[in-house]
Amino acid sequence: MAKKLVRSVWDFENEWVETVAEVPERLPEPWAPDRPLRVAGQKYPRVDGYQRVSGDARYAFDIQLPRMLHGKILRSPLPHARVKQIRAEKALALPGVVAVFTHENIPPIPWYGDSFLFDPHVRYEGDEVALVVAESEAVAEEALGLIEVDYEPLPFVIDPEEALAAGAPKLHDEGNLWNGRPNVYERGDVEKGFQEADVVVEDTFRTQVVHHAQLEVHVCVADWEGDQLTVYETTQATFSVQRSLASILKLPLNKVRVVNYFMGGGFGSKLGLEKQTVLAALAAKQLGRPVRIANPRKDEFLAMGNRPSSIQKLKVGAKRDGTLTAISLWSLGPGGAYRSAGAELGTPVREIYKCPNVRTEESTVYINAGPARPKRAPGHPQGTFALESILDEVAEKLGMDPLEFRLKNYAEIDQVRNRPYTSKYLREAYEAGAKAIGWYEKRNKIPGSGVGPIKRGIGMATQIWGGGGGPPAYATVEIVSDGSVIVRSGSQDIGGGTRTIVAQVAAEELGIPMDRVTVIMGDTALCPYGPTSGGSVTAASITPAVLAAAVEAREQLKGYAASALNVPADQLAWEPGRFFLKSDPGKSISFEEAASRLRSNMIVVTGARGPNPEGYTINSFGAQFAEVEVDTETGRVRVLKIVAAHSVGRLINPLTGRCQFEGGIIMGLGFALLENRWMDPNVGRMINTNLHDYRVPTMMEIPEIEVIIVSEPDTKANPVGGIGIGEPAIIPTAAAIANAVYNAIGVRVRELPITPYRVLEALGKA
Amino acid sequence: MAEGKGGVSRRGFLKGFGTGVVGAAVAAKVRLGEAAPQTSPGWDGKVPVVLRVNGKEYRLLLEPRTTLVRAIREHLGLTGTKVVCDRGECGGCTVLMDNKPVYSCQVLAVEAQGHEITTIEGLVQAEELDPIQKAFVEHDAMQCGFCTPGQIMAAKGLLLKNPSPTREEILRGMSGNLCRCAAYPGILRAVESLAKKAQG
Ligand code: FES
Numbered sequence: 031m032a033k034k035l036v037r038s039v040w041d042f043e044n045e046w047v048e049t050v051a052e053v054p055e056r057l058p059e060p061w062a063p064d065r066p067l068r069v070a071g072q073k074y075p076r077v078d079g080y081q082r083v084s085g086d087a088r089y090a091f092d093i094q095l096p097r098m099l100h101g102k103i104l105r106s107p108l109p110h111a112r113v114k115q116i117r118a119e120k121a122l123a124l125p126g127v128v129a130v131f132t133h134e135n136i137p138p139i140p141w142y143g144d145s146f147l148f149d150p151h152v153r154y155e156g157d158e159v160a161l162v163v164a165e166s167e168a169v170a171e172e173a174l175g176l177i178e179v180d181y182e183p184l185p186f187v188i189d190p191e192e193a194l195a196a197g198a199p200k201l202h203d204e205g206n207l208w209n210g211r212p213n214v215y216e217r218g219d220v221e222k223g224f225q226e227a228d229v230v231v232e233d234t235f236r237t238q239v240v241h242h243a244q245l246e247v248h249v250c251v252a253d254w255e256g257d258q259l260t261v262y263e264t265t266q267a268t269f270s271v272q273r274s275l276a277s278i279l280k281l282p283l284n285k286v287r288v289v290n291y292f293m294g295g296g297f298g299s300k301l302g303l304e305k306q307t308v309l310a311a312l313a314a315k316q317l318g319r320p321v322r323i324a325n326p327r328k329d330e331f332l333a334m335g336n337r338p339s340s341i342q343k344l345k346v347g348a349k350r351d352g353t354l355t356a357i358s359l360w361s362l363g364p365g366g367a368y369r370s371a372g373a374e375l376g377t378p379v380r381e382i383y384k385c386p387n388v389r390t391e392e393s394t395v396y397i398n399a400g401p402a403r404p405k406r407a408p409g410h411p412q413g414t415f416a417l418e419s420i421l422d423e424v425a426e427k428l429g430m431d432p433l434e435f436r437l438k439n440y441a442e443i444d445q446v447r448n449r450p451y452t453s454k455y456l457r458e459a460y461e462a463g464a465k466a467i468g469w470y471e472k473r474n475k476i477p478g479s480g481v482g483p484i485k486r487g488i489g490m491a492t493q494i495w496g497g498g499g500g501p502p503a504y505a506t507v508e509i510v511s512d513g514s515v516i517v518r519s520g521s522q523d524i525g526g527g528t529r530t531i532v533a534q535v536a537a538e539e540l541g542i543p544m545d546r547v548t549v550i551m552g553d554t555a556l557c558p559y560g561p562t563s564g565g566s567v568t569a570a571s572i573t574p575a576v577l578a579a580a581v582e583a584r585e586q587l588k589g590y591a592a593s594a595l596n597v598p599a600d601q602l603a604w605e606p607g608r609f610f611l612k613s614d615p616g617k618s619i620s621f622e623e624a625a626s627r628l629r630s631n632m633i634v635v636t637g638a639r640g641p642n643p644e645g646y647t648i649n650s651f652g653a654q655f656a657e658v659e660v661d662t663e664t665g666r667v668r669v670l671k672i673v674a675a676h677s678v679g680r681l682i683n684p685l686t687g688r689c690q691f692e693g694g695i696i697m698g699l700g701f702a703l704l705e706n707r708w709m710d711p712n713v714g715r716m717i718n719t720n721l722h723d724y725r726v727p728t729m730m731e732i733p734e735i736e737v738i739i740v741s742e743p744d745t746k747a748n749p750v751g752g753i754g755i756g757e758p759a760i761i762p763t764a765a766a767i768a769n770a771v772y773n774a775i776g777v778r779v780r781e782l783p784i785t786p787y788r789v790l791e792a793l794g795k796a
Numbered sequence: 797m798a799e800g801k802g803g804v805s806r807r808g809f810l811k812g813f814g815t816g817v818v819g820a821a822v823a824a825k826v827r828l829g830e831a832a833p834q835t836s837p838g839w840d841g842k843v844p845v846v847l848r849v850n851g852k853e854y855r856l857l858l859e860p861r862t863t864l865v866r867a868i869r870e871h872l873g874l875t876g877t878k879v880v881c882d883r884g885e886c887g888g889c890t891v892l893m894d895n896k897p898v899y900s901c902q903v904l905a906v907e908a909q910g911h912e913i914t915t916i917e918g919l920v921q922a923e924e925l926d927p928i929q930k931a932f933v934e935h936d937a938m939q940c941g942f943c944t945p946g947q948i949m950a951a952k953g954l955l956l957k958n959p960s961p962t963r964e965e966i967l968r969g970m971s972g973n974l975c976r977c978a979a980y981p982g983i984l985r986a987v988e989s990l991a992k993k994a995q996g
């Protein structure tokens with residue numbers, strides 16, 4: 031297949047990345063919206079469902095190799111300290127303990143820019159201090175308690191505002207404010223905009239730190255066979271882990287294999303190489319035996335990432351007719367102790383609504399707590415909560431229906447990049463969602479006017495996200511002589527059902543049943559490169575590569591069909607299941623029959639993802655509507671129903687897609703009402719480091735959920751027409767719930783989570 | 797790497813890092829246990845344990861502190877059962893003990909003796925999935941699938957005790973099993989589909 035190099039700029043986890051990729055000269059014909067599809071777009075149960083329900087699915091957590099050792103990481107109990115001395119003698123004397131590694135016998139591999147794999151300057155409770163390796167996990171755990179460490183405690187700061195104050199304890203040479211200044215974006219003139227406004231509302235909103243709390247802890251098994259390293263890793267980034275690991279260990283890429291067939295959730299906490307993976311590889315090399323390191327649950331809370339908290343000062347101006355004149359945002363959030371993910375959250379303010387004058391000023395600070403990591407739509411749920419809350423306040427001041435107010439300020443184009451969207455069905459989402467929730471009938475015209483102590487309310491919020499994906503992404507399609515097909519792609523199925531949609535796209539284009547397709551993903555040794563599963567880019571990045579490979583593979587099979595029928599290939603046409611003679615459609619050969627002519631030949635085609643269209647922005651959009659019930663005597667909020675209407679191009683599998691939407695919405699509900707990291711300000715340590723005190727939603731909290739896809743396939747974005755759905759689902763939920771709570775009780779809670787105490791406080795009853 | 801085509805020796809590998817000084821320090825100072833690395837823990841203190849799992853009897857020699865889940869996973873190699881919190885908060889390790897769901901991280905292997913243990917692997921009969929397993933696939937009651945074995949065992953236990961639970965009974969019965977992917981609506985639909993069948 032002829033290829034060319036293209037430069038492509040696309041949105042990954044809310045950041046614009048530029049890639050140079052090799053893409054095919056000839057791109058596959060897009061699946062036109064009116065083309066009838068047999069397999070893609072249909073509800074198919076997961077192709078790996080059997081493995082997942084039978085216990086056969088082997089996660090990195092489950093890998094047990096002969097002679098495997100177990101590592102456990104000793105972490106700093108203090109928020110800020112210098113490690114003076116480590117004495118490992120007692121630990122080493124425990125039967126079954128094999129080795130202890132510390133900064134004294136591990137190379138100073140740079141990490142987080144100005145720190146190291148083991149850094150004697152520890153900057154948060156949970157910072158890595160030592161690794162103990164033992165014959166069993168239980169012995170390794172016991173040995174942790176026997177390692178003696180002398181710490182010199184240092185002053186610490188865990189509050190983002192205090193971190194900015196003069197004289198605050200400094201974590202890094204650069205100072206606590208990242209880059210020494212806020213991130214500023216400006217268009218138009220906000221001061222002028224506020225002067226032109228008839229109504230100006232100004233408020234401060236706060237959101238809490240929440241955790242990924244994915245159920246499979248961070249775990250890896252490192253195994254050397256000679257100079258060949260295999261790492262079984264739970265990750266959203268199989269290829270990126272391979273690359274980083276090879277570069278740190280100074281190994282050629284072809285000597286490092288990362289395997290990741292099933293993984294138990296990540297939500298952004300597994301986007302890169304982990305310290306423990308490097309440690310496992312080093313220890314395994316040194317000890318000559320495979321080493322497994324699995325975090326205890328507590329460490330996941332301390333060290334494996336979080337969504338940073340936020341303080342958001344918003345000011346919005348509008349004319350009497352509802353036209354927005356200016357929005358300004360000032361925000362502050364903690365990145366934690368190291369530079370891993372920032373606390374920016376201004377995209378919704380900059381992009382959702384049409385507004386000529388916008389200014390955002392976003393700051394991230396270091397504090398002595400676990401480093402933030404991207405968490406499912408970084409920045410967006412918190413930014414959307416504040417923006418959508420204040421917009422409701424403005425609408426109320428104007429005496430406008432909140433939905434009407436939003437429609438009045440509908441953005442037809444991407445105002446930041448000044449270009450159109452490939453598709454945007456947000457109007458349709460508003461309409462469908464409003465209808466399904468009963469917006470005009472059920473919403474309290476006067477907030478809080480319901481009678482009785484238990485009050486109901488309705489609220490809504492809007493979502494914007496990327497998810498258009500882009501190159502490079504590859505897939506291979508192999509057709510073998512029994513007509514079965516293998517598809518390989520180096521991405522991974524992190525639970526979104528990627529294997530299933532890949533099989534659907536291949537089966538669709540090849541005209542064969544789903545069960546003839548096997549998909550191999552998550553193995554750098556077996557698959558061509560596929561992107562990290564983050565930013566909801568996986569589907570939109572790899573399915574077009576699968577399509578390209580399938581089209582070409584079928585084209586090659588046509589040659590075998592032609593020779594079997596003894597006609598020139600160009601006289602054959604194709605329909606699902608068979609090739610036939612254009613001049614005599616009765617004369618045909620089935621896919622399987624043609625494949626049988628392969629004998630020991632194989633058709634192996636690598637398809638590449640084409641570039642994104644120039645001059646367009648690819649975004650998903652959506653609106654969620656919430657109906658809640660608030661007990662004004664106890665302060666308890668119950669979410670009764672969420673309607674989620676989204677514009678995401680083509681949904682390739684409505685069964686798994688629905689599951690993903692529901693899951694995102696419920697996680698959003700947890701953000702709105704339940705989840706919160708509690709820190710003890712006196713000692714700088716986290717209190718609720720377990721799944722009991724850190725409350726994630728259970729089955730008891732789930733509302734009725736209705737998912738409506740309002741979009742047409744977006745074939746301008748890519749030939750398959752899908753846009754990612756993983757992150758859009760969570761973005762507007764908390765905001766919609768907060769607006770519904772206001773509609774129910776008539777007072778606004780401007781801080782998440784909306785706990786019973788905060789509700790009572792807002793009602794003046796606390 | 798610098799060592800050239802002869803491949804990577806273990807020592808040479810570590811020397812390849814950072815400065816040569818550090819490499820030397822690594823070789824000199826690595827802290828190894830007494831008889832490491834070939835030691836295996838002695839037999840001392842281990843106790844004989846007889847477990848009946850999925851209809852088979854297993855005779856094991858275990859440290860008394862070994863939990864049932866570790867015995868199942870690490871000693872029997874049945875890794876379908878997961879460990880998520882290891883302290884009785886999530887249900888990820890749910891197995892059936894005499895047909896009742898238990899958190900196997902909260903049961904010692906020695907305590908499980910004399911009981912009939914069923915794990916997720918035990919529900920599969922000659923490659924044929926149990927109806928509850930099939931229902932989970934059909935209703936897509938999972939995403940990452942890491943909680944799924946525990947969810948299925950909890951659901952199985954619930955249905956064994958009460959073949960036609962109401963929605964409220966399902967919610968309560970399953971609320972001890974966390975799913976961070978929040979496939980709860982699908983799980984509810986899967987369990988309800990069997991409950992309805994049970995009602996006829
Ligand atoms: S692992 Fe046993 S209850 Fe969580």
Ligand code: FES
Nearest residue numbers: 939941975976977
């Ligand atoms: S399916 Fe991922 S935790 Fe339940």
